[in-house]
Amino acid sequence: MNFSMVELQLMVKPLLAAVLGSTVCGIVGVWVVLLNIPFVGVAMSHAAFAGAIFGLLLNTNPLLTALLFAIGAALLIGPVAERADLEPGVSLGVIFSLMLGLAFLGIGLLPGPRTEAFRFIWGNILLVSWWDVLLLGCSAVLITGFLLSLNKEIRAVLFNRELARAVGVPERTIFFLLLLLCGLAVTLNLHTIGGLLIFSLVVSPASAAYQLTYRLRTMYLLSVVFALAASLGGLVLSYLFNLPSGAAIICVASLMFGLALLFSPKRRSRATG
Amino acid sequence: MIPAVEISNVTVSYYEHIALRNVSLTIAPGQFVGLLGPNGAGKTTLLTVINGLGRIHSGTVRLFGEPLGPANIRRWRTQIGYVPQQLAIDPRAPFDCLEAVLLGVYGKVGLFHSVSDDDRRRARELMAYFRIEQLMHRPVGQVSGGELQKVALARALLQEPKLLLLDEPTANLDPGSVREIVGLITDVYHRFNLTVVMVTHQIGHLPEVCGQLVLMKGAKIVWQGERDAGLKPERLNELFNG
Numbered sequence: 415m416n417f418s419m420v421e422l423q424l425m426v427k428p429l430l431a432a433v434l435g436s437t438v439c440g441i442v443g444v445w446v447v448l449l450n451i452p453f454v455g456v457a458m459s460h461a462a463f464a465g466a467i468f469g470l471l472l473n474t475n476p477l478l479t480a481l482l483f484a485i486g487a488a489l490l491i492g493p494v495a496e497r498a499d500l501e502p503g504v505s506l507g508v509i510f511s512l513m514l515g516l517a518f519l520g521i522g523l524l525p526g527p528r529t530e531a532f533r534f535i536w537g538n539i540l541l542v543s544w545w546d547v548l549l550l551g552c553s554a555v556l557i558t559g560f561l562l563s564l565n566k567e568i569r570a571v572l573f574n575r576e577l578a579r580a581v582g583v584p585e586r587t588i589f590f591l592l593l594l595l596c597g598l599a600v601t602l603n604l605h606t607i608g609g610l611l612i613f614s615l616v617v618s619p620a621s622a623a624y625q626l627t628y629r630l631r632t633m634y635l636l637s638v639v640f641a642l643a644a645s646l647g648g649l650v651l652s653y654l655f656n657l658p659s660g661a662a663i664i665c666v667a668s669l670m671f672g673l674a675l676l677f678s679p680k681r682r683s684r685a686t687g
Numbered sequence: 688m689i690p691a692v693e694i695s696n697v698t699v700s701y702y703e704h705i706a707l708r709n710v711s712l713t714i715a716p717g718q719f720v721g722l723l724g725p726n727g728a729g730k731t732t733l734l735t736v737i738n739g740l741g742r743i744h745s746g747t748v749r750l751f752g753e754p755l756g757p758a759n760i761r762r763w764r765t766q767i768g769y770v771p772q773q774l775a776i777d778p779r780a781p782f783d784c785l786e787a788v789l790l791g792v793y794g795k796v797g798l799f800h801s802v803s804d805d806d807r808r809r810a811r812e813l814m815a816y817f818r819i820e821q822l823m824h825r826p827v828g829q830v831s832g833g834e835l836q837k838v839a840l841a842r843a844l845l846q847e848p849k850l851l852l853l854d855e856p857t858a859n860l861d862p863g864s865v866r867e868i869v870g871l872i873t874d875v876y877h878r879f880n881l882t883v884v885m886v887t888h889q890i891g892h893l894p895e896v897c898g899q900l901v902l903m904k905g906a907k908i909v910w911q912g913e914r915d916a917g918l919k920p921e922r923l924n925e926l927f928n929g
Contacts, residue, residue: 448780563799570793573782574774580740581846582765582794628826630781680779 424540425653431542432645434550435606436615438557438599440638443620444630445592448572453506454491454593456613459600460513461487463609466534466601467520476534477549480604484597487513488590517609537608537660539649546605553602557595561634564588569630608660615641618667622674640670689752691716691850691882692737697746699732706732708906709746714884714899716751719876721893721914722886724903725927730886731772733903734852737884738767751849765795768843768851768881773835773859776828784822784830787838788814791845806845813841817871833864840871844879851875853885857892869894890918902926 446455465483469476491509521531533541561568570578571588579585596616603612619640623633648663655662692714699707707729714720722730735741736748739760748755750763768791776782788810789802796802814820817837822830827838836856843851856872857865873894876883887893893900893914900917902910904926910917 566793566796566802567798569782569786570790573780573787573790574776576740576771577769577774577790578793580738580764580767580769580771581791581842582761584761584798624779624781628779628781628783633781 425649427542427544427547428539428649428659429646430547431539431550431606432649433642434547434554435539435603436619436641436645437554437638438550439603439612439615440619440641441557441561441634442592442596442599443616443618443641444623444634444637445568445572446596446616447620447624449575449589449592452613452617453510455596455600455616457491457506457510457513458484458487458593458597459609459613459616460510460517462597462601462604463534464513464517464520466604466609467517467524467531470530470534471520471523476530477601477604480534480601481598483513484601485594488593488597491593534604534609536658537604537606537611539606539645539659539663540652542605546602549602550606553598557599560591560595564591568592572630606660607663611660611664614664615644615667618664618671619644622667622671625671625674625678625680628680640674641667644670688715690714690749691718691751692884693749693752694733694736695747695749697736697748698744699729699736699741700744705906706741707736707743710906710908711746712901712908712911714882716882717880718899719883719894719897720885720899720901721897722884722901722903723888723890723893723917723926724909725888728888728903729906730888730903731854732906734854734884734886737850738764738769738852740769761794765846766849768846768848770836770839770843770851770853770856772855773832774839776835778826778828780826780828782827783824784819784827784834784838785810785814785824787827788841788845791842795846810841810845813844814838817841831864832860833867836860836864836868837871840868840875844875848881851879851881851883853883855886855888857887857889865892890923 446452462480462484465480466476469479521528524531567583567588570583571585575585575589600612600616607615620637622640623636626636627633644667645663647666649659651657652659652662690713694710694712697707697710710733722733724730732741736743739755753759755763789806792802792806811820814823817840819834819837822834857868860868869892873896876896885897898914900912900914901908902917910922
């Protein structure tokens with residue numbers, strides 16, 4: 415595989431976007447997997463997707479409206495997930511389909527060619543701008559900073575929310591911040607992976623990491639490494655075979671999860687236990 | 688003497704279901720109180736009212752003379768050791784037993800601060816006291832029920848609590864583990880000079896040191912007083928079969 419200097423220069427932005435996007439998706443993926451809220455994340459990513467479409471429709475910055483929709487979804491989903499009288503799966507199903515419906519309604523109402531809208535559906539990491547890279551960099555700093563500065567509170571919430579509350583940790587605040595940062599991560603990756611696929615890059619690497627370690631720190635590290643490997647692997651495949659980059663990245667991430675499941679020491683210990 | 692716990696006319700309801708109906712209870716400092724009653728009597732709800740995990744509809748709760756409210760609830764939680772009913776923990780969860788014990792001080796240490804070396808030393812000492820120091824680096828989802836309860840007790844004591852709340856600490860344990868946990872609870876009560884409230888529906892699981900009994904049925908306290916008077920067969924028969 416030979417790359418010319420021009421091709422290498424063209425790849426700088428996608429590579430940076432892949433590294434930064436993988437870092438944030440790898441970290442928030444650990445939260446989503448350990449809190450066991452994959453459908454919350456799916457609903458939020460679709461809310462961000464719908465927000466981006468409405469941003470295009472209203473002729474404003476689509477990432478800003480995507481972020482507002484994701485925050486709105488987090489504020490709606492958080493209490494819904496906590497209410498004892500509502501079946502969370504049913505409520506999330508309604509919210510998820512509403513968001514998807516709003517997104518496609520917005521696409522239907524868009525005048526003229528819908529190239530930008532389709533980019534939010536499928537994503538294209540090869541077309542990211544420096545502005546996208548800067549935003550991803552800011553989100554990586556914010557999410558990593560949050561993780562490092564409130565590490566023990568986050569660990570407590572991930573371990574058991576009721577226990578965290580019982581020992582005096584501000585559990586609800588931490589939980590909502592985790593949801594909001596999850597929304598931020600999926601929003602800023604809309605351009606690279608696309609609204610329909612982004613959540614796979616959040617869940618698959620973290621789920622693969624979960625199969626391989628009993629240490630939370632190692633799980634974070636593996637999750638980021640797997641997300642990065644999936645992004646770079648998908649990027650190379652997309653470049654070599656002229657494939658849609660978002661879909662290629664998700665296929666690699668899912669393959670890695672399958673391999674981790676197959677070779678998981680936890681699976682072996684359960685089988686022999 | 689200021690009571691350790693003073694619950695006045697507390698009602699807790701979840702939509703149409705009333706979990707506690709106009710309950711009042713006073714517990715003196717240093718007392719060991721057993722909450723006894725059939726399933727669904729409101730025992731766990733009463734326990735969670737004390738540490739603010741249960742949301743009350745009406746009434747007041749005072750701890751050591753201080754009214755419990757949104758402004759001080761988190762501070763009080765750092766001073767209440769709570770052993771919930773046995774947790775279901777995924778065997779694959781990436782948390783070891785030492786972390787599960789250290790969690791006890793996470794609220795007390797406060798935001799943006801790390802757990803101190805002194806806290807770590809105390810956590811190890813408590814694990815040695817409960818004879819689980821060999822489990823320190825074992826995934827917490829892979830220990831037995833009895834060991835998990837010892838981890839929970841160590842976590843509660845790491846908080847250096849004024850009040851210890853135990854919710855069915857012997858549930859789902861084999862007879863040997865029940866004896867061991869009851870013995871440890873007795874020792875903890877004497878050694879750490881605590882006020883203890885223990886929920887159970889198994890009369891035989893109440894430690895000898897439990898001097899006061901509160902009998903609950905149908906979301907109400909139906910009797911409270913000295914242990915021996917509370918354990919009369921006709922009273923228990925009415926509580927569980929009446």
